[in-house]
Amino acid sequence: MSRIEPLPMRLRAPAQGFPKGWYRVADAGEVLPDALLPVSWLNDQFIVFRAADGQAQVADAFCPHMGAHLASHDGCLRNGRIVCPFHKWEFDAAGGTLAHIPYSALPPGEVGLKMHATRELDGMVLMWYHPHGGTPEFEPFETPLSRNQDGWVLYGVKEWITTCPMRDMLENLFDGPHIVYLHNSGGAPVLKSIARTPYGMRVDYDQDPSQTDAGVTGFRSDFTGITLNAQIFEGTAFTTQFYNTFTPIDDERFVLHSRLHIKDSGSAEINEAIGKAFTDRFMFEVEQDLKVLDYKRHLVKPRLCAGDGPIHQYRKYAAEFFVD
Ligand code: FES
Numbered sequence: 001m002s003r004i005e006p007l008p009m010r011l012r013a014p015a016q017g018f019p020k021g022w023y024r025v026a027d028a029g030e031v032l033p034d035a036l037l038p039v040s041w042l043n044d045q046f047i048v049f050r051a052a053d054g055q056a057q058v059a060d061a062f063c064p065h066m067g068a069h070l071a072s073h074d075g076c077l078r079n080g081r082i083v084c085p086f087h088k089w090e091f092d093a094a095g096g097t098l099a100h101i102p103y104s105a106l107p108p109g110e111v112g113l114k115m116h117a118t119r120e121l122d123g124m125v126l127m128w129y130h131p132h133g134g135t136p137e138f139e140p141f142e143t144p145l146s147r148n149q150d151g152w153v154l155y156g157v158k159e160w161i162t163t164c165p166m167r168d169m170l171e172n173l174f175d176g177p178h179i180v181y182l183h184n185s186g187g188a189p190v191l192k193s194i195a196r197t198p199y200g201m202r203v204d205y206d207q208d209p210s211q212t213d214a215g216v217t218g219f220r221s222d223f224t225g226i227t228l229n230a231q232i233f234e235g236t237a238f239t240t241q242f243y244n245t246f247t248p249i250d251d252e253r254f255v256l257h258s259r260l261h262i263k264d265s266g267s268a269e270i271n272e273a274i275g276k277a278f279t280d281r282f283m284f285e286v287e288q289d290l291k292v293l294d295y296k297r298h299l300v301k302p303r304l305c306a307g308d309g310p311i312h313q314y315r316k317y318a319a320e321f322f323v324d
């Protein structure tokens, strides 16, 4: 096997910054009451925590006073306030407003933490990001699971760090031939329809069940922008939900995080068999994809041919989320 290093991203993809959208920044279970969770995403650092009412919140990690990282040293969340480790200024955890300075009256004007719009969905904490700031332009896709949690079980969670150009990861879902020629699958699913939605896009497929390991009859794929993707698979005797999220750590790498939920079949044994079949196939395909995607260049003008799938249609959609 050849040993290659990925070229730096600036030599592999146009510099367009990170797309606007909703990004997974933590798992809900990691965000405990009265604690600050420091995270590093999008060439930046944030703190994730819960306000007194339990709502997850995301704020910039750096104190507006003199820039200390709020989760460094003994920085903490106490009695509903975030206390900076440096000069012990206190900020209200619900809205980030400056609430107390131990050695001075509050200064006039608005002082506070930079807060980011936050949502909790299917066990994940999502943060809105736009290079120019501002309020969310759309809401994340509401999955069947988020609408009704009854009867779903979480089978497993997987995570990869990849050096693939980020937009090319989703482009891969529209690349039919690679499913046969890279993954050696018996056949690629047949695209039925692509429709725009308030959160982004829904893609419906037909699948010949004899061509899949798990007897899938059809699936649909809901994109929230180009940073979240929910795939709902239907089979003769099951429904599963794969939720994939794509969050850049920096310009070179992003995290692909995938969680598989299964509609409870009523039998732990059958759930296990369904979960294992999906996870095995999914892991196999992602790992094969990354062996190629981690090193690829984003070609602005790919030399496509008949049968390559709706790559240009996807690119037109993806371009909407890159902001100048
Ligand atoms: S830097 Fe945070 S209180 Fe001074």
Ligand SMILES: [Fe+2]
Pocket (backbone or CB within 6 Å): 172, 178, 179, 183, 285, 286, 289
């Ligand atoms: Fe693939």
